[in-house]
Amino acid sequence: MAKELSIKDLEKKASELRIAALKAISKAGSGHTGSSMSLMDALVTLYYAGGAEEEDYVILSKGHGAPAQYAILADKGFFDKSELDHLRQAGALLQGHPVVKIPGIAVSTGSLGQGFSVAHGIALSLKLDKENQKVFVVLGDGELQEGIVWETAMSAAHYMSNNLIAIVDNNGLQIDGSCKKVMNVQPIRDKFVAFGWRVIEVVDGHDFEELIDAVRRARAEERKPVCIWCHTVKGKGVPFAENKVEYHGVALSEEEMKVAEAELKCN
């Protein structure tokens, strides 16, 4: 079980990890800046305040947000922190999307939607083995446009997979525009409820108190798979990149990195 951290500690940890992820992307010269920032607080909650460190699965179905999870896994000692300096280099351990050869990564992801279905497969196998672990799986809102997401949602409700907890990183943006404009995914709550899920809304997906409470409630659900529907800000923590689709998959320049680091250190 993770050691109890105060809300202040969690905020500090998240800022440090944001800097680590941004530096790795910046050094690589490519990677998903906005996407990694928007899911960081949900991941920090799971790894540092949700008990997911040892016993549970944390699967990034939106695999392009990998730098956030890499920064956490390095901090947790799954591999050496120096690996972050080689992100996306040919032959390096840490590639742009998670792969199972990386310690701490259970499922290779990147093709949107697939991680969700594999996560449900793992949840089903845990039930068969009468294991109590939970499977947390993080999806982007644009990712919900994939058909496989709804096939998984339907089967998880059918099999009453209450050990599957989907976290939807609802930042409103996709790769090249708003989700609403590309293909509207709302109303997300109504869709999951119609498919037989319990939905827990997190109004501020960067508020640790709210996130911790949502994870606690999700863990207690006895019959249904749970969707933690988090309203987030793409690029969160880097003011000039917040809510800017232009920073979806772009590395910060050295100059931008300095500004971002100074901002994050003030938090």
Ligand SMILES: Cc1ncc(C[n+]2csc(CCOP(=O)(O)OP(=O)(O)O)c2C)c(N)n1
């Ligand atoms: C099957 C598939 N189609 C397209 C892509 C290309 N792609 C990568 S990220 C992305 C946008 C994802 O948006 P969202 O799920 O909202 O994630 P965010 O970056 O906003 O967190 C797309 C279309 C992909 N990785 N997989």
Ligand SMILES: [Mg+2]
């Ligand atoms: Mg999005």
